[in-house]
Amino acid sequence: MDSITQAVLGAGVQAALLGRWQGRKALVYGAMLGTLPDLDVVIDYGDAVARMTYHRGFSHSLFVLTGAALLIAWLARRWRPHPGYSGTRLFLTVWLVLTTHTLLDSFTSYGTQLFWPLDTPPVAWSSIFIIDPLYTLPLLAAVLVTGISGFAEGRQRWHYWALGLSSLYLAFTLAGKQMAESRVLHALDRQGITPERLFSTPTPFNALLWRVLVLDGEQYHEALVGWFDRQPPHLQPLPRGTAWRTHLQDSPQHARLEWFTQGVLRYDRIDDQLVVTDLRLGMTGYHPFRFALAEWRDGDWQPIRWVERQSSLRGDAERLGQLLTRIWQPHTPVPLGEWAAELER
Template sequence: MDSVSQIALGAAVGVAVMGRRTPFGRAALWGAVLGTLPDLDALIDHGDAVRNMVLHRAQTHAPFYLVLVAPLIAALIAFVHDEARLFRRWWLAVTLVLVTHPLLDVMTIYGTQLGLPFTNHPYGVGSIFIIDPLYTLPPILGVIAALRLQDDRGLRWNLAGIALSCAYLAWGVLWQQQVRETAARQLRAEGVPVERILATPTPFNSLLWRIVAVTPDAYFEGFRSIFDGDAPIGFTRHERRPDLYEALKDHEPVARIAAFSHGFFAMQEREGKVLISDLRMGQAPYFFFTFAVARRDTDDTLHALPPEPQRWRPPTGEGVAWLGRRIFDPKLPAPGSR
């Protein structure tokens, strides 16, 4: 999730665990700081753009390591504030703040390596967009209420904020499953040989969902709103270029993206370069993670290259306007289908 959401969740958890044992502001401040601490791994340069992508949310997001470091941080906090008697409580608070960070991250589609050091599998539920104000607002309001009231009523408001945000996560999981099952049923009826399928919310909301279905040689992209009723999903077919993947599958950046995306990737040629895109984030023809990984030489052979990020972004105003209209209009075509 975005930093604001992690700060809000960390502050709310800090206040909830510490209660009135320490000043509310102190608990909120430490919770906010520690709530965003795991994301400092984004500052580490792993050598190239693809490694930086797939190794984000790794060791600093693994509960195993976070639990180990928690008592050291708690001891430091207790020492700084002369609260040795509260060490165990700070230990619990720090542990929960740190661990809830990756647990929230795993609800997004971006891979989080929760199982390190035992497995580097990137887990991602994909039931909430990385920035969603409806998730973030309740814990913010709960913390504000706690800081203003400074009593048990404030603590109850804070707990209510946490509960509402958790309920919103549950809402997302339920709708994700319904949208995915509806899409899979339609594609089966149409005879599409789907290998894997995902449903993930479009930016900033959980009302409109994007569906990606992968076949051996193509991917199908469609959108479904919770207001679409019985309207069929309008899927658009796009090439995946498996020939390019076969030629470059042993090139490390290509292999890393293929594994990290759980097979939700596509390749294409553009302006003499071979590109690979993670299909889970963005929408056709714009994807947040697209890399040039090879070029085609004059003798028609492919020459592998170090990965180079491609900075293509959709027109922001047009995209937001389309999202707003599509939520209520199942017949509105997706930008990539035009």
């Protein structure tokens, strides 16, 4: 999730558990700890694929963060002891501030390596967009209230309510994901299509309209499914270009991407380059992670050793407006085929 959300989540957790004793300092400490796992962005992992796939790695591991919480709690008790609460309560608070960060990240589509260093695929429950105001606003409101008025008269209860509301919203996003996938699976069954893989994720800034991708060999189908839809979802067939994948067998970056995205990729030849697109993130036709992994040279496809991130097509306000209108007016035409065709240029 975005840094503001992670900061107010960390502040809310710390305020709920230690605000009675720490006062407004709990908001500051919690916000700082809540953004700590994302400091791995300052590490130079290598090329663009490495930077993408190693982010949310060791710094988001539940194992590493448990050790970090023990160390932080021990140092705090040694140098700044407080008689009002126990070391166990302090450790639990720090641990929850750190781990709720990584668990919330796991609800997005990006991929979080919760169990590093185990060689397991990144966790991506993909039920919430990376920025969702409905999740953030209750947490932000509670931080503003206690930040301005303090913690007298049990005002830390604002944080109990805010954390409860945001957690209920997460549950709602999971229900939306189940709804969208169920409707698409029924549509696939009627058409006699057996999917290779199905992936769903909310459209930008909301959990009411969903993108559902169905991988089907050389093509994939994309559908928009909303809570207010009355008609079965329309499955838009799109080229996936998997035939180009055979030319990337010697590319370690491609192997890393396949592992990280669990194969939700699209392949396009653009001029003399093979461009691979992570379809999970962004919106149709606008995907922020695209990489040229091979180039035609000396009569053959040669892997590119140092991969740079391709400049992404910009997701304009008009397209975003169409998607938002589609939530409330299910018959609004959304030209998914035209948008996706721009990936070929």
